[in-house]
Amino acid sequence: MASxxxxxxxxxxxxxxxxxxxxxxKDEAAGAAAAKLDTDDLKYIKHPLQNRWALWFFKNDKTKxxxxxxxxxxxxxxxxxxxxxxNHIQVASRLQSGCDYSLFKDGVEPMWEDAFNKTxxxxxxxxxxxxxxxxxxxxxxxxxxCLIGEAFEEDSDEVCxxxxxxxxxxxxxxxxxxxxKNSDAVIRIGRKFKERLNLPPKFVIGYQAHTDTMxxxxxxxxxxxxV
Amino acid sequence: MSAPRKLxxxxxxxxxxxxxSDPSDLPLDYGTTPGGTIFSTTPGGTxxxxxxxxxxxxxxxxxxxxxxxxxxxxxxxxSPADAEQTAKRNQVNxxxxxxxxxxxxxxxFEMDI
Numbered sequence: 115m116a117s118x119x120x121x122x123x124x125x126x127x128x129x130x131x132x133x134x135x136x137x138x139x140k141d142e143a144a145g146a147a148a149a150k151l152d153t154d155d156l157k158y159i160k161h162p163l164q165n166r167w168a169l170w171f172f173k174n175d176k177t178k179x180x181x182x183x184x185x186x187x188x189x190x191x192x193x194x195x196x197x198x199x200x201n202h203i204q205v206a207s208r209l210q211s212g213c214d215y216s217l218f219k220d221g222v223e224p225m226w227e228d229a230f231n232k233t234x235x236x237x238x239x240x241x242x243x244x245x246x247x248x249x250x251x252x253x254x255x256x257x258x259x260c261l262i263g264e265a266f267e268e269d270s271d272e273v274c275x276x277x278x279x280x281x282x283x284x285x286x287x288x289x290x291x292x293x294x295k296n297s298d299a300v301i302r303i304g305r306k307f308k309e310r311l312n313l314p315p316k317f318v319i320g321y322q323a324h325t326d327t328m329x330x331x332x333x334x335x336x337x338x339x340x341v
Numbered sequence: 342m343s344a345p346r347k348l349x350x351x352x353x354x355x356x357x358x359x360x361x362s363d364p365s366d367l368p369l370d371y372g373t374t375p376g377g378t379i380f381s382t383t384p385g386g387t388x389x390x391x392x393x394x395x396x397x398x399x400x401x402x403x404x405x406x407x408x409x410x411x412x413x414x415x416x417x418x419x420s421p422a423d424a425e426q427t428a429k430r431n432q433v434n435x436x437x438x439x440x441x442x443x444x445x446x447x448x449x450f451e452m453d454i
Contacts, residue, residue: 160404161391161399162389163389163391164388164389164390171415171418185413185415187412187413187415187418187419188409188411188412190409192404193391193395193396193399193402194399194402194404194405195404195409196396197399197400197401197402197404197405198404198405198406198407198408198409199408199409199412200405201400201405201406201408202407202408202409202412202419203418203419204417204418204419208417209417209418210417256393259393259396259397262391262396263390263391263392263393263395263396264388264389264390264391265390265392267388267390268388270388310393
């Protein structure tokens with residue numbers, strides 16, 4: 115009797131252990147397969163953007179014409195290709211004074227005269243000198259992400275592009291839109307832009323029509339809208 | 342008069358199952374409905390919208406680790422203006438590291454139960 119009990123135990127446990135292990139193995143195999151596919155998806159499949167975008171660089175060289183100072187750096191139409199470019203160019207705050215970056219929909223030139231821009235205007239953010247190191251690069255990246263991610267949803271069709279001016283007297287960031295008369299879309303874009311930059315409510319931003327900027331007599335352009 | 346209407350027999354929509362053993366087996370349009378939306382579109386539309394968190398998460402994608410092909414050499418923009426600027430830039434990149442996403446899903450250690 116006493117000798118039978120120890121003999122019984124080893125008979126049961128290998129069976130139990132075998133059953134448990136099989137279940138574990140199954141789970142492990144399924145989990146590993148799923149994990150492998152996920153990782154591989156990220157590796158091989160780039161995420162398409164709604165639009166193809168072109169990044170432009172402007173350097174203020176007074177010996178050349180304005181247009182000759184403007185240069186297309188690269189175009190992209192996937193999330194990964196955007197980062198491949200962004201990760202390998204100088205951040206805006208380190209550009210020389212007088213330089214600009216512009217990101218525009220492919221086929222639209224970053225100038226008022228372009229057919230897609232000339233009826234439009236811009237939401238302008240004036241950045242204080244002391245904000246350059248704390249906010250400039252953050253604001254510009256956020257602006258880029260709004261554009262490529264189509265943050266303005268159906269109003270994104272109104273968006274032409276965005277410009278950053280690096281200037282000793284104060285940097286500027288602007289989103290350009292197609293039609294200054296499309297007030298509903300313009301205002302929705304302005305509100306969303308302000309929200310994404312996390313600007314305080316008391317910080318008012320203005321929208322200026324390009325025609326007003328071109329024909330201004332003084333140093334200030336009147337705002338068509340403000341949010 | 343017209344002949345009485347005759348209903349055809351119902352059929353199942355033909356589908357087929359494919360075993361995917363390698364990512365290259367995936368068709369290019371695997372996430373799409375024909376003529377319709379793809380995985381990241383808004384309901385009722387075909388606009389491809391990405392939120393901030395997703396875009397930021399893609400920042401360190403393997404694709405984003407090499408510069409685009411045919412990137413022009415522009416001193417101070419795509420190539421260093423001088424050695425000092427390179428040093429500065431590296432410093433700036435170092436400072437920026439903190440806003441890169443962490444591998445939140447990666448367990449810190451494995452546990453045997």
